[in-house]
Amino acid sequence: MKDKKSAANRIxxxxxxxxxxxxIIGLVLYVRETVDFEELLVVLRxxxxxxxxxxxxxxxxxxxxxxxxxxxxxxxxxxxxxxxxIAFIGEFFYKLGPIGxxxxxxxxxxxxxxxxxxxxxxxxxxxxxxxxxxxxxxxALIVKTLIYHEPIGAGTVxxxxxxxxxxxxxxxxxLFCAVRPEPVQRFARWLLTKLSKKIKALQKPGRIDRLMxxxxxxCDQLNAYRGDRVMLGGxxxxxxxxxxxxxxxxxxxxxxxxxxxxxxxALILTQSLVMIISRIVVxxxxxGGAEGSFFLFMAPVFGxxxxxxxxxxxxxxxxETIAIGAVWLVIRFIMRALRGxxxx
Numbered sequence: 001m002k003d004k005k006s007a008a009n010r011i012x013x014x015x016x017x018x019x020x021x022x023x024i025i026g027l028v029l030y031v032r033e034t035v036d037f038e039e040l041l042v043v044l045r046x047x048x049x050x051x052x053x054x055x056x057x058x059x060x061x062x063x064x065x066x067x068x069x070x071x072x073x074x075x076x077x078x079x080x081x082x083x084x085x086i087a088f089i090g091e092f093f094y095k096l097g098p099i100g101x102x103x104x105x106x107x108x109x110x111x112x113x114x115x116x117x118x119x120x121x122x123x124x125x126x127x128x129x130x131x132x133x134x135x136x137x138x139x140a141l142i143v144k145t146l147i148y149h150e151p152i153g154a155g156t157v158x159x160x161x162x163x164x165x166x167x168x169x170x171x172x173x174x175l176f177c178a179v180r181p182e183p184v185q186r187f188a189r190w191l192l193t194k195l196s197k198k199i200k201a202l203q204k205p206g207r208i209d210r211l212m213x214x215x216x217x218x219c220d221q222l223n224a225y226r227g228d229r230v231m232l233g234g235x236x237x238x239x240x241x242x243x244x245x246x247x248x249x250x251x252x253x254x255x256x257x258x259x260x261x262x263x264x265x266a267l268i269l270t271q272s273l274v275m276i277i278s279r280i281v282v283x284x285x286x287x288g289g290a291e292g293s294f295f296l297f298m299a300p301v302f303g304x305x306x307x308x309x310x311x312x313x314x315x316x317x318x319x320e321t322i323a324i325g326a327v328w329l330v331i332r333f334i335m336r337a338l339r340g341x342x343x344x
Contacts, residue, residue, distance in 0.1 A: 036307075045256050046256070048255040048256035052256060052312070056249075056317065060087040061084070073225075079111060082107070082111030082112065085110070086329075088109055088326055090107050092185050092325020095318065105118055116217040119214075120225060123218075124174075124222070126170075132239045133275070134270075136276070141157070159280060160273070174222065183244075185219065188212065189212055226248045254309065267301070274296075274298065280294075290318070294313060298310070
C-alpha cells in the first residue's frame with residue numbers, strides 16, 4: 001500500500017511539473033514571437049529585475065530565521081545552518097509536490113527539533129501561514145473596494161471566500177486539538193482501530209497505543225505553545241515579512257519592464273489575490289492556476305507586456321525556487337560527504 005501511495009505521489013508530481021513546464025515553454029515561445037526585444041531593451045531596468053531575482057533567497061532566508069526563532073522559543077537546540085536547510089531544501093521539495101511536508105518535517109527533526117515538538121511546531125507554523133494568506137487577501141479586497149474603488153468580480157470573491165473557509169476549518173481543528181483534544185483523540189483511536197483491520201503494521205501489539213501516546217503529546221505541546229504569545233506573535237510577524245517579500249516579485253518585474261502608474265501597495269495587494277486564488281489548483285507549483293490568476297489580475301496592470309511579465313514572474317517565483325533548492329541540496333550533500341570522510 002505504501003509503495004502504491006509513493007508511486008501515485010511520483011506520478012502526481014511528474015504530471016504537475018510537466019504541465020507547468022509546458023505552460024512556461026509555451027509562454028516563452030509566445031513572447032519570442034510577439035515581443036519586439038529591441039524596444040523592450042530600451043526601457044528595461046536591470047536593477048529592478050535583479051531585485052526581483054533576489055526576492056526568493058531573501059524570503060527563504062527570513063523563513064530560516066523563523067524556524068530558528070521557533071527553536072529558541074521551544075527550547076530546542078536547533079542549528080541556524082540547518083534552519084536554512086529547512087527553508088531552502090524544504091521549499092524545493094514543496095515545489096515538487098506531496099513530498100514537501102514529510103521532507104520538511106524530516107529536515108526539522110535533523111535540525112534539532114526533538115520528536116513530537118517537530119509536529120507541533122509544524123502545525124503552528126502552518127496555522128500562521130494560513131492566517132497571513134488570509135490577512136493579505138482580506139486587505140486586498142477591502143482596500144481595492146473601499147479605497148481604490150476597483151470592481152471585484154463575483155468569482156474572485158467566491159474563490160477567496162472558499163479558500164478562507166477552508167483555512168478557517170483547518171485552523172479551528174488545530175485550535176481544537178490544543179484546547180479540547182479528547183474528542184480528536186477518541187476519533188483518532190477509533191479510526192486507527194478500523195484501519196488496523198486492513199493495515200498489518202497497525203496490528204502489531206502496542207502500535208496503536210504508541211501512536212496515541214504521540215498524538216496526546218503533540219496535543220499537550222500545542223496547548224502549551226498556544227499560551228506563548230511571543231512565539232505566535234513573532235511567527236506571524238516573520239511569516240508576514242516572508243510572504244511580503246515574495247509578493248514584491250511582480251513589483252520588481254513591473255518596474256523592471258519600464259512600466260509606471262501603479263503604486264507598490266497596489267501591486268502587492270493585487271499579487272495577494274493572485275497567490276490565494278492560485279492555491280485552488282493543487283498541482284505542484286499551482287501549475288495552470290498560477291498563470292491563470294496572474295493573467296486575470298495582472299493583465300490590466302501590465303497591459304501589452306503581460307506575457308513577458310508572467311514569464312519573468314514564474315521564472316523568479318517557481319523555477320528559481322527549484323533551482324536554488326537543488327543547488328543548496330547538492331552543496332549540503334557534498335559538505336556532509338566531505339565531513340564524513342574527514343571523520344574516517
